[in-house]
Amino acid sequence: MKTLLRTLASLLLLAGLAALATVVWARHTGGFSARTTPSFLETALARYARSLAIPASAKSLPNPIVDSPQVQHEAMAHYADHCASCHANDGSGDTMYGNGLYPKPPDLRLAATQNLSDGELFFIIQNGVRLTGMPAFGAPNDEGSESWKLVRFLRHLPKITPTEVEEMNGMNPKSPDELQEEKQEQEFLNGSPAAR
Numbered sequence: 001m002k003t004l005l006r007t008l009a010s011l012l013l014l015a016g017l018a019a020l021a022t023v024v025w026a027r028h029t030g031g032f033s034a035r036t037t038p039s040f041l042e043t044a045l046a047r048y049a050r051s052l053a054i055p056a057s058a059k060s061l062p063n064p065i066v067d068s069p070q071v072q073h074e075a076m077a078h079y080a081d082h083c084a085s086c087h088a089n090d091g092s093g094d095t096m097y098g099n100g101l102y103p104k105p106p107d108l109r110l111a112a113t114q115n116l117s118d119g120e121l122f123f124i125i126q127n128g129v130r131l132t133g134m135p136a137f138g139a140p141n142d143e144g145s146e147s148w149k150l151v152r153f154l155r156h157l158p159k160i161t162p163t164e165v166e167e168m169n170g171m172n173p174k175s176p177d178e179l180q181e182e183k184q185e186q187e188f189l190n191g192s193p194a195a196r
């Protein structure tokens with residue numbers, strides 16, 4: 001009985017010390033603020049853990065969608081609508097939401113992302129990444145053709161042109177205020193009396 005109590009007391013003490021260490025560490029490294037950027041070590045460990053969590057069978061899945069200009073265009077519109085708010089039209093991740101997340105969305109054009117297999121990219125889009133801002137876009141049991149098309153578009157991102165980015169600006173979600181503003185601008189350009 002005495003040993004049990006002693007063990008319990010030591011465990012409680014250890015848990016207390018661990019909690020204290022976490023608080024001291026968190027305060028030292030910027031609290032629980034999402035404004036900071038994870039350290040190199042934290043990013044490397046998180047990516048390694050994520051890689052281990054993706055089944056090998058999923059990683060080696062080939063993309064069943066054949067690439068074509070139409071597939072690229074559909075996926076571009078889908079990306080501009082659902083992904084660009086965090087990842088930016090050019091894939092840089094330099095957006096208001098992206099910059100406020102911890103971890104931040106990586107630059108999708110760089111080797112770290114482009115070296116992931118098609119199956120891995122697909123798995124990440126379908127299932128999201130727990131404890132990060134990356135949402136799961138797949139519905140249970142859906143075969144994921146939209147996500148496979150997005151994988152095709154992600155492969156195009158390193159070569160995206162300013163003209164394509166400009167086209168995507170027109171495909172990004174708009175707030176009612178922005179829509180109203182655009183309408184007024186258009187009316188003004190058309191010389192409508194309502195806008196004068």
Ligand code: HEC
Pocket residue numbers: 050079082083084085086087097101103104105106108112113114116121124125129132133134135137150154
């Ligand atoms: C709400 C913000 C948000 C949205 C919307 C979002 N993502 Fe992400 N995404 C993230 C974050 C944050 C990460 C980093 C996850 C990590 O560190 O493991 C990420 C990671 C990824 C990765 C992994 C890249 C890598 O190298 O680790 C891919 C691929 C990706 N997103 C694709 C997409 C696609 C495609 C869409 C749209 C269908 C999308 N994301 C929408 C926030 C977002």
